Amino acid sequence: MSQSTDWWAAARAQVLLNPAVTMLNTGSFGPLPRPVFDRVTKLRLDLAAGPTDFFVRQAPPVLWAARERAAAFLGTRPGRLVFTANVSAAINLVASGLQLASPGEILMTDHEYGAMVWCWERVGQRQRLAVRTFPLPTVPGDPGEVVDAAVAAMTPRTRLFFFSHVLSPTGFVLPAKELCAAARKRGIVTVVDGAHAPAMIPLSADDVGADFYSGNLHKWLLAPTGAGFLVVGPGNEDRLQPLHVSWGYKTDKYPLGETTGGPGPDSRDAFGSTPRVRFLEFEGTRDICPWLAVPAAIDFQAGLGWDRVRARIADLAAYTRRVIGGTGLRLATPAAPGLHGAMTAFELPPGSDAVRLRKAFWDRRIEIPVVERPDRLLLRVSHHFYTTEAEIDRLAAAVREVVVR
Ligand SMILES: Cc1ncc(COP(=O)(O)O)c(C=O)c1O
Numbered sequence: 001m002s003q004s005t006d007w008w009a010a011a012r013a014q015v016l017l018n019p020a021v022t023m024l025n026t027g028s029f030g031p032l033p034r035p036v037f038d039r040v041t042k043l044r045l046d047l048a049a050g051p052t053d054f055f056v057r058q059a060p061p062v063l064w065a066a067r068e069r070a071a072a073f074l075g076t077r078p079g080r081l082v083f084t085a086n087v088s089a090a091i092n093l094v095a096s097g098l099q100l101a102s103p104g105e106i107l108m109t110d111h112e113y114g115a116m117v118w119c120w121e122r123v124g125q126r127q128r129l130a131v132r133t134f135p136l137p138t139v140p141g142d143p144g145e146v147v148d149a150a151v152a153a154m155t156p157r158t159r160l161f162f163f164s165h166v167l168s169p170t171g172f173v174l175p176a177k178e179l180c181a182a183a184r185k186r187g188i189v190t191v192v193d194g195a196h197a198p199a200m201i202p203l204s205a206d207d208v209g210a211d212f213y214s215g216n217l218h219k220w221l222l223a224p225t226g227a228g229f230l231v232v233g234p235g236n237e238d239r240l241q242p243l244h245v246s247w248g249y250k251t252d253k254y255p256l257g258e259t260t261g262g263p264g265p266d267s268r269d270a271f272g273s274t275p276r277v278r279f280l281e282f283e284g285t286r287d288i289c290p291w292l293a294v295p296a297a298i299d300f301q302a303g304l305g306w307d308r309v310r311a312r313i314a315d316l317a318a319y320t321r322r323v324i325g326g327t328g329l330r331l332a333t334p335a336a337p338g339l340h341g342a343m344t345a346f347e348l349p350p351g352s353d354a355v356r357l358r359k360a361f362w363d364r365r366i367e368i369p370v371v372e373r374p375d376r377l378l379l380r381v382s383h384h385f386y387t388t389e390a391e392i393d394r395l396a397a398a399v400r401e402v403v404v405r
Contacts, residue, residue: 025382074229108162117131146174317341360398
């Protein structure tokens with residue numbers, strides 16, 4: 001389904017983008033569409049004007065509605081969905097609570113997000129587990145190559161397998177369901193870092209079948225900063241401890257209200273959660289408006305049409321490969337359908353200077369990350385539906401000017 005340039009220009013006009021900047025970094029932080037900004041601002045006004053009424057009376061049903069909408073969008077059930085500030089918080093929640101059998105090892109790919117590698121290194125130190133990475137095939141034509149590499153790396157000592165659904169450096173979409181199935185068969189716990197998956201690719205967290213699936217809503221869904229989540233997979237309900245002990249900790253006590261919908265840890269409570277969810281989610285008084293605004297973010301892109309958005313992203317991926325590839329940079333993201341989404345990366349020539357390049361792109365008001373890999377630098381282009389061909393052309397012109405060969 002292809003839409004006219006004018007149609008996409010009208011969609012773009014609803015996104016709060018600085019017109020002076022070529023924004024090619026949704027992969028780090030997404031901008032807000034005007035209706036999402038208006039929704040979160042209205043919520044914050046209500047909070048500012050009557051905080052007690054907001055937290056005690058207004059927010060709970062809105063939080064439950066947001067949980068239901070987010071769960072349906074992410075392909076899970078509301079009682080499994082814990083809202084977090086971001087994917088880092090979700091992964092830390094798992095990493096700090098999960099007890100793994102020692103001795104043993106935590107396994108991950110060699111393309112994981114640096115801060116999350118540190119998170120698992122700390123688990124390794126605390127629980128006396130080794131942390132081992134295995135090399136991913138970089139640009140495979142077939143997802144089976146990735147599963148084979150992962151299976152070959154799993155050993156009887158492997159306690160936990162951590163991987164990104166969409167790799168941060170390159171945008172390569174891993175076969176998450178197959179990877180989780182392979183780990184499960186070997187009794188290995190799976191933790192998926194889905195930072196980029198929601199709204200970039202079709203996602204059903206339950207279908208992925210991870211023990212723990214985490215993600216961000218502030219990137220591709222264009223929800224406000226402060227919206228992330230953890231989906232707790234079946235059989236894992238009692239394995240975690242909250243990062244903060246607060247009023248959700250003693251699940252049989254409800255200092256501010258009564259449960260509704262019957263007793264039990266999975267029944268809806270008076271706070272917009274369930275006792276089991278609140279145990280992990282409630283961290284004391286905090287700004288939950290980003291969570292409450294998630295339905296507005298879902299509505300915005302659903303209004304454009306997910307099929308249209310995905311088709312637009314695929315067109316832009318092809319355009320980016322052609323135009324940036326045309327500058328002579330080598331593609332670092334698989335071009336095969338299903339193996340990439342809305343990020344396309346290119347290798348920078350050996351000897352490139354990351355600091356100089358970052359400055360040179362920003363001097364031209366191009367917002368784009370230069371990603372440092374152990375063996376090379378990558379230029380990672382994010383192309384959401386609001387990206388224009390003219391912006392990719394502008395990047396290509398800048399690459400010709402600033403990249404030294
Ligand atoms: C794969 C991956 N994991 C984790 C993160 C951390 O995201 P946040 O800072 O929103 O927690 C990112 C951020 O870009 C990422 O790309």
